[in-house]
Amino acid sequence: MKRKLLIVSALAILVAILAGGTLAYFTAEGTAHNVISSGNVEIEVQEWADAEKKVEFEDLEGIMPGMKVTKIAEVKNTGKGDAWIRVKLVKSITMTDQTASPNLDLIRLELDNKDWKLANDGYYYYQKVLKSGETTTPILNSVTFDEAMGNEYQNAKATVDVMAEAVQAANNGTTVSAAAGWPK
DSSP: OHHHHHHHHHHHHHHHHHHHHHHHTTOOOOOOOOOOOOOOOOEEEEEESSTTSOSBOOOOOOOOTTOEEEEEEEEEEOSSSOEEEEEEEEEEEEOSSTTSOOOGGGEEEEEOOSSEEEOTTSOEEESSOBOTTOBOOOSEEEEEEOTTOOGGGTTOEEEEEEEEEEEEOTTSOSSGGGOOOOOO
16 A cells, blocks of 8 residues: 555656646747837938929039029938928129129029928928928029129129928928927
8 A cells, every 4th residue: 555655656746747847848938129210301402404304403604694594403302201391592603803793683593482481591491391202392493694794794603502401390390480400
């Protein structure tokens, strides 16, 4: 009887050990690697010399008073995040006759006043959020050199610089005028 009790006890201990060992096989481990990346705001000014936007604008020579030059300027959002856009247009004339003062009003710009609004700070603000991969409507379509340009403008160099800036649109106001973070 003791022998039976010893065998039953040994079997019970063996079953308990096997059950414990089996339970170890039912455990598991896992690791989750989560990456959270911030977006970015990147833009590119694009200038075109034709209405079809196939020829990039390049410096021109031999422009005469009264001529109109196609210069289409727009901004493309090349970043991952949506953006608010503003543009400053800066006209300048470098005269060969250093005694003459250039009249910048003789360079007339054909602008888009529908989607772009001029603010008191001298910037034109695009009135829509520019989504990633999208391009604004052109702010500038052409440049005209006034017929009143006299001989003092011979060999002068006129430039129209298009300087664009962008800030994130996400969590940054519901309109471009309410957006914060513009460079000073």
